[in-house]
Amino acid sequence: MTWWSLVLILVWLATFVAGQLFFKRAMELSSVTGFRNRKTVAFLGAGIVLMTISFFLNLGLLQRFDLSYLYPFQGLSIIIITLMAAIILKERLRLRLTIGTLLITAGVVLVSMS
Amino acid sequence: MTEKRPSGFANPWLQLGLNIICVVLYELLLKTGAKATADLSRSWWWTGITGLTSPLIWLAIVVIILDLMVWLYVLKYIPLSIAFPLSRVVDVLVPICCWLILKEEISPLRWCGIALVIIGLAIVAKPAARLEERL
Numbered sequence: 217m218t219w220w221s222l223v224l225i226l227v228w229l230a231t232f233v234a235g236q237l238f239f240k241r242a243m244e245l246s247s248v249t250g251f252r253n254r255k256t257v258a259f260l261g262a263g264i265v266l267m268t269i270s271f272f273l274n275l276g277l278l279q280r281f282d283l284s285y286l287y288p289f290q291g292l293s294i295i296i297i298t299l300m301a302a303i304i305l306k307e308r309l310r311l312r313l314t315i316g317t318l319l320i321t322a323g324v325v326l327v328s329m330s
Numbered sequence: 331m332t333e334k335r336p337s338g339f340a341n342p343w344l345q346l347g348l349n350i351i352c353v354v355l356y357e358l359l360l361k362t363g364a365k366a367t368a369d370l371s372r373s374w375w376w377t378g379i380t381g382l383t384s385p386l387i388w389l390a391i392v393v394i395i396l397d398l399m400v401w402l403y404v405l406k407y408i409p410l411s412i413a414f415p416l417s418r419v420v421d422v423l424v425p426i427c428c429w430l431i432l433k434e435e436i437s438p439l440r441w442c443g444i445a446l447v448i449i450g451l452a453i454v455a456k457p458a459a460r461l462e463e464r465l
Binding site for chain 2: 220224237240271272273274275276277278279280282283284285287288290291294297298300301304305307310312313315316317318319320321322323324325326327328329330
């Protein structure tokens with residue numbers, strides 16, 4: 217695997233997580249203010265753009281790599297969420313999260329060497 | 331879970347099963363479609379745009395949209411911190427299908443890595459879902 221592929225994989229996962237969070241915020245806003253709200257539309261639009269980027273990067277990567285190789289990398293998206301929670305919510309990483317995160321990372325490293 | 335749980339096809343647990351089938355199905359469709367279009371462009375492969383020439387990719391897109399609707403329906407009735415850990419069954423099913431259906435050769439090292447990721451996900455899925463509920 218080249219550095220370029222690794223960058224693509226990380227951007228693929230980051231855009232996926234960010235897109236999901238934008239969708240979630242848009243849905244929350246829409247239940248309060250409806251879809252006519254400018255902020256709701258902006259969040260929804262941002263979510264769609266990010267998800268589309270993520271989709272095409274995934275497709276490009278699948279053209280190059282086995283699905284059984286790429287799929288485990290999706291485990292990293294949970295780590296991205298955990299990190300964001302730690303940064304945005306100033307949440308302290310609980311022991312269970314830390315142990316699981318270390319296992320996922322170790323697993324992804326093994327897969328990327330295979 | 332404030333709303334009364336519907337029965338029959340609308341049963342949210344059945345829909346969760348449908349969600350799992352959808353995910354495995356569209357991953358396999360995407361991979362098969364991507365493989366068929368892999369050699370169309372040497373310099374633009376990373377954009378994935380050439381994949382759109384495969385009908386399998388369009389079928390996958392339909393399944394993804396269907397899956398999104400099923401998932402949103404599931405979340406209306408089942409809390410994320412329960413539905414999300416259960417939906418991680420796909421992490422076991424996808425590699426097995428890669429091996430059985432796509433005939434990918436998975437080395438022992440890769441199986442070990444996959445196993446570690448699955449164990450890690452099993453441990454973090456519930457707390458991660460709770461975090462995501464708050465984000």
